[in-house]
Structures are given as structure tokens and as C-alpha cells.
Amino acid sequence: MFNIVLVEPEIPQNTGNISRTCAVTGSALHIVRPLGFEINDKHLKRAGLDYWHTLDLTYYDSFEELEAKHPDARFFLASTHAQKNYAEVEFKDGDFLVFGKETAGLGEKLLSRRRDDGIRIPMGNDMRSLNLSNSVAIVLYEALRQNGFPNLT
Numbered sequence: 001m002f003n004i005v006l007v008e009p010e011i012p013q014n015t016g017n018i019s020r021t022c023a024v025t026g027s028a029l030h031i032v033r034p035l036g037f038e039i040n041d042k043h044l045k046r047a048g049l050d051y052w053h054t055l056d057l058t059y060y061d062s063f064e065e066l067e068a069k070h071p072d073a074r075f076f077l078a079s080t081h082a083q084k085n086y087a088e089v090e091f092k093d094g095d096f097l098v099f100g101k102e103t104a105g106l107g108e109k110l111l112s113r114r115r116d117d118g119i120r121i122p123m124g125n126d127m128r129s130l131n132l133s134n135s136v137a138i139v140l141y142e143a144l145r146q147n148g149f150p151n152l153t
Helices: 012-025 042-054 063-069 108-113 132-146
Strands: 003-007 028-032 056-060 075-078 096-099
Touching: 003 012, 003 063, 003 132, 012 028, 012 042, 012 132, 028 063, 056 063, 075 132, 096 132
Parallel strands: 003 028, 003 096, 028 056, 075 096
Antiparallel strands: none
């Protein structure tokens, strides 16, 4: 099982879409507060459809809390500033794939502290970023592909 981490997500539809992706792939979703919306937001619920009851979901008050609860975990931080292409990484079961908020990403403090864990999705030079839920799907499905799509049909 892979672990998707959203650090301070701001758009409920993105979080809802990501929760659905996690549910259908058997991936856990970890959300680091604060959120830019209320957890009972109708757009969040609608985007997640009827998959909420199958979702393995955990909330944290900081990224440091997440790290402390998973001290032996491997973390991969998605950033447009990272040097390593996500397809160059050998993902393993249990890895944590980390994504930042829509307007600011993960922030320089976290990225500089975990610089060796950064991964990026290639895109055009003059483009700022991809949609968050699309980015999660791209990286997660590469990790699943590398591992033979475990428990998926």
C-alpha cells in the first residue's frame, strides 16, 4: 500500500478527487493541517463520491508529527524545484508520496530539509505546475506500475 500525503490542501475538489484515487487503489491518505476548507464541504464530499467509507484517512497537525509517527518511512516530496524525475525513482510498498498546497507547494523550509527526497514531474519550461489531483495520480500510478499493480484488477 502506498501513502499519499497532502500538506495543507486548499481546494476541496482536489482533495475529494485524491481521496477517490486513494480509495480505488488501496492507498492511504494522510492530510496535514491546516486545510483551506471545512472537512464537511459539499464539493469535497461530491468529488469523493461514495468512496469515503473505504478510505484509510489520517490527519496530522504538522509534517513533523507525520514523520514522528512513521520514523522508518521513505518520503518522496513532489516539487517543481526538485532535480530528480519521479520516473527515475524505484518506489516500494509503504512509501509516502508527499504533495503541497495548490498555491505554494511544500515550502522552502521542508524542501531544503528533505532536499534528497524531492521528485518532479517533467513539464514545459514556462509552465508553473500541474493540477494537484493530476500530479498525485501520475506519481501514484507510476509507483503502482513499478510494483505490479498489487491487489488491483
